[in-house]
Amino acid sequence: MKKTSLNRREFLTRTAQRGALVASGGLLWAYLLQQQAQATATAIRPPGALAEADFNASCIKCGQCVRACPYDTLKLAPVGDTAAIGTPYFTPREVPCYMCEDIPCKQACPTGALTPQLSRINDSRMGLAVIDIENCLSWQGLRCEICHRECPVQGKAISVEHHPRKLSKHAMFVPLVHSEACTGCGICEKACPTDEAAIRVVPPDLVQGKIGSHYRLGWKNEAGITKDFKPAAKIKSPDDQPAGGLDYLNKGEL
Amino acid sequence: MNTAAKENKLGPNGKPVRPFVMPKSMRGKLSVWRYLIYRRTLQITILLLFYGTAHWGWNIAETPIIVGNLSASKLLGFIPLADPFASLQIMFTRHMPQNELLIGAAIVLGFYALIGGRVWCSWVCPINMVSDLAAWLRKRLHINDNFRLSKQLRYSVLILTLLLSTITGLAAFEWVSPISMFHRELIFGVGMGWTAILGIFLFDLLVQRDGWCGRICPLGAFYALVGKLALLRIGFDAPTCTHCCECIKVCPEPAVLNFSKAAQQGMIISGECTNCGRCITVCPEDTLQFRYRFKTSTHQPAHSNPRLTTGE
Structure with missing residues (x-):
């Protein structure tokens, strides 16, 4: 009997030890993963990449997209790189995406992390170009507009607009990015002639705001607000009665 | 029975226990190392094929x-x-x-x-080269264990991997796997993966x-x-075995023997046997051989491998 209980104690201790080892290791591991999963995504992904969380889950890190790219745009992030470990990304200032019509990187992906649903490269949203107007040559009044001319979705993703110049008769021609057409290919960033690119591609989540559906921009949509606009129905309350009090001056009581 | 046998211990089959002696001739040595050489050749060839296709445009009829x-x-x-475990x-x-x-x-899973x-x-994973080197050096330097981890721990880690994949939404092992880091960085550009x-x-x-x-x-x-x-299994011809235990000394998973x-x-x-073939080449009695699982056992007359017992 004594021997049995000792064995049971040994068994329980050993089980607890093993459990503790696995649990503590597992917790550390979970922290590491959780941190990776929730880290702010700053990498620009290949065309057709799923939303960052789904992409990170689905990508098997095989690099077939990297090899399929004819321009050597894509890289697989090694350990210690800025992008999440082993996943494909590109740095537009070095080599942008040249927007192949047949999207070979997407075709090479075995998992669907680069979604097969992307059929036209112009529909891809790798990132969004943003302009630093303090350092953009055009915004300083020079005639540059290189980004506009290099843009593969020319005229739609980047337009050039008139902009008044202080105290001068001459207008400025300034580039503006339109998110509904910008694919985030980064050709503009690559082409920007300033020392540090004044137009840059970033993940849209990092820079894009959201107005909120309760704002009605009537002047943007003629059919929208004016047609079915009705003033709010008046709520009847005791306060709706003409104010009482001292109105004797008007009533000629004096 | 000769006189030498009387001095030696006898195996359970009544035959003298002869220790493994490394042959002195190069041919003998190469024969002892043959599976090691095959394994290294395969491991390196596979990495080289990936690398050559990626960087030197290796192709067959224009197909990478x-x-x-x-x-x-x-x-x-x-x-x-595809790696079936990563896919899982x-x-x-x-x-x-x-x-x-x-x-x-499915193809890879079926194959294995x-x-x-x-x-x-033991035949494909590039980490095997690192751990084999460590094991060889450890034996050379007579280093003892700091502590003992259970051989069953890996199954807990396996369950943990799948559990954490579900909880965190990331393929848990793929995000920390030194195996993947190793081949990925060899083929696609080196980072800090070598530290792992x-x-x-x-x-x-x-x-x-x-x-x-x-x-x-x-x-x-x-994979176990x-x-x-x-x-494909390591066959065990019981009547020839003298329990000299040379196989257990070289086996990285001695519990399987x-x-x-x-x-x-x-x-x-x-399932934990890696089919590495180390045991086959050190067995002085040729007890261990690769064999097909469902082949009915053939009791051949006991034959020994003179090269391994005399050191010639």
């Missing part, structure tokens, strides 16, 4: 030989291959991969299910014998389960 890495690849432009992790994150990956994983799951470990490899080397050398491959790695545990029913079990089955049946 093999594109990708050991996680997933495309052979000869149309055969998909992706599925546990509740993401269904495309058919191409599933087919690739036939020839032995852990054939991956160094970690495994030091752990195996100084902390725990066969620590990574034999106790922690969940991929090895996965896959290989349970495999057809259970003589009584092996005698019953006529072969090593454990």
